[in-house]
Amino acid sequence: MADEQTEAPDNTAVRTALWRAMHVQVDPPPHVLEDEIGLQLAAPGDDWRRRPDMDPRTTSAFRAAMVARSRFIEDLIAEQADQSVTQYVILGAGLDTFAQRRPEVASLLRVFEVDQPGPQAWKRHRLVELGYGIPDWLHLVPVDFEASEDWLKQLAAAGFDSSRPAVIVSTGVSMYLTKDATAATLRQIAGLAPGSTLAMTFLLPTELLDDADRPGLRASKEGAQASGTPFISFYTPPEMLELAREAGFKDARHLSGASLAHRYFADRTDGLRPSSGEDILLATT
Secondary structure: OOOOOOOOOOHHHHHHHHHHHHHHHHOOOOOOOOOOHHHHHHOOOOOHHHOHHHOOOOOHHHHHHHHHHHHHHHHHHHHHHHOOOOEEEEEOOOOOOHHHHOHHHHOOOEEEEEEOHHHHHHHHHHHHHOOOOOOOOEEEEEOOHHHOOOHHHHHHHOOOOOOOOOEEEEOOOHHHOOHHHHHHHHHHHHOOOOOOEEEEEEEOOHHHOOHHHHHHHHHHHHHHHHOOOOOOOOOOHHHHHHHHHHHOOOEEEEEOHHHHHHHHHOOOOOOOOOOOOEEEEEEEO
């Protein structure tokens, strides 16, 4: 809309998109995920690969972790679509490009991308500008979390049917929220239609990381703090599972980063492996 105020996505969203593109550009095939559309959206300038956080030697493990979690989510969505689930909600969508890269799956669903109003308006503009447009099955849902808007109400207003099962995904978000806020979100999702699935990533406490990955986590924490978006919450896997069960989920499972490494990187000969530190809660209603 003409009166929408656009606001570029935050550094974390841009970095994640650029790491996905780096995987295609610097890592040998087979590629776990092929995504250079996020790079097109971000348009970071010709020198983006010379950024310190893009150094292919020192950031390879983080790059691999980002593509592993994205690939897992997309495999989950394809599996759920085959099981006749028709709604997909992305909380904190950022520069997610599933709808543009996988239209053969996405067009079978109603895809709802939830994000802050400014970045959401920016993304809408960029998608139109680049010629992707906004197909009728893609819904960009602006929610002002800072003003405590109810994302479920905004979702319903955009056409989400709470009586039908859905896949809800939240990646790279929980570390910025208080534990009370995450618990409240879990309760909302647990109240959705039976057969709904949540996939949510969470950061592990430093002591649970592999020794080699601890300096990287410290650097990430310092960078987030300097950017004004500090990491607030870390969870042990038992703690996250307990939160999900208390929220009312029928089933809750923990997927470790190591399991994703084994699934997607075990046969690689180039030594590329995801860093430890971010795991996944997979829960069903």
